[in-house]
Amino acid sequence: MVIDFSQGKLIVTEFEVQVRLNAASIVLLAGAEDIALRRxxxxxxxxxxxxxxxxxxxxxxxxxxxxxILGIDCE
Structure with a gap:
């Protein structure tokens, strides 16, 4: 799934998360098991x-x- 947000795009699958930032075309990547969410x-x-x-x-x-998508709870 692609989610647009003010800083760029989030590309989220059940296996990984990519954050594509508009600034300087930066891409951050992490496996789903390394992701936490804060409310x-x-x-x-x-x-x-x-x-x-x-x-x-x-x-x-x-x-x-x-x-x-990731099936995880928020902190």
């Missing part, structure tokens, strides 16, 4: 092995969409 503020957090980054989402709806 307040709505954030997508990757932390596993050498991967460590986070992105603030625009709203709760985007967070819920990612949550449904």
């Amino acid at each position: 307040e503020p709505p954030m997508l957090i990757a932390n596993g092995g050498a991967v460590r980054w986070s992105v603030k989402l625009d709203n709760e709806t985007q967070l819920q969409s990612v949550q449904e």
Whole structure:
């Protein structure tokens, strides 16, 4: 699923998450097992092995969409 947000696009599958940022054409990639979600503020957090980054989402709806695809709970 592709989710547009103010900083670019989220491409989410049950196996991985790609964040394509508009700034400098940056792409962040992480396996689904390395993703955590935070409800307040709505954030997508990757932390596993050498991967460590986070992105603030625009709203709760985007967070819920990612949550449904990955099948994980929010912190």
